[in-house]
Amino acid sequence: MEPILSEWDDSQSIVKSKITNRASIRILERYPLKETDVETLFEAEEMAGGEPEELYKLCRQLLNVWKYAIFFQPKPENFVELLQEKNYPPPVIKGLLEAYTSETTAEVVERLATASHSAIPRVLSTDWSCRTVTRRNDVATSDREAILTFSTVDGVKRIELSGRDLEKLYWSVNRVQTSLDSLLER
Incomplete structure (x- = not known):
């Protein structure tokens, strides 16, 4: 089943480049993850009085974005256009683009390309x-x-x-x- 890039959730209160980038890097470092795993991405101390549920909501949305990006691997400029079409705010797009062009994304793609899901050792x-x-x-x-x-x-x-x-x-x-x-x- 091909992943679908979802629309930006307008009820999302976190619209910051730095948080988006940090959450994206955490998702990529532990990719592949399930939606239920997003609550393990951040320790309670890191939230420092923030709203954990809002952060988890952002992480679930970002997980969807990264499934799409890893599956299709669009060029950065096409990726930005797709995000704009889906009404992602500029700070979120900036954070996603920084993570997308990082070495972490290339490492994830390489790791997934060399992984065997057949139980036959590589x-x-x-x-x-x-x-x-x-x-x-x-x-x-x-x-x-x-x-x-x-x-x-x-x-x-x-x-x-x-x-x-x-x-x-x-x-x-x-x-x-x-x-x-x-x-x-x-």
Whole structure:
């Protein structure tokens, strides 16, 4: 489901650039978050007599803005235009733009791009070695084997492939390569 940039809530009493920027950075540092998590962004001492519910209301609105911005990644000038169309006040736009052009936003996008949601660990590097087995249990044979070593975010995984497994892998890789070649010829 694609996020939708909501209209500015006119009942919002906090319209300050600095608060918007600080709340945005906190959201981005902990992104992805749920709406129920916005109340954990600020400690009670940081509110210093402020209105916590108004701050949380602003954070919920900002969370929606950041979902949209991270999903679509518009250019800064387009992002400003979109916010203006949705009636965001200039101080809020200024705070959002400062956060949007910060390194924090780029880090979030990079982190999300490299995250795996398939429960399969992300591969960092691979290594392989081949060998020929000439004797097994005092029976002379000649069989090929390969050992694939994957360094993943969950540690090192080793997979031993027999000659038959190597052949299957070879044909699978060939099918993938043929598909890529046909896409590149278009």
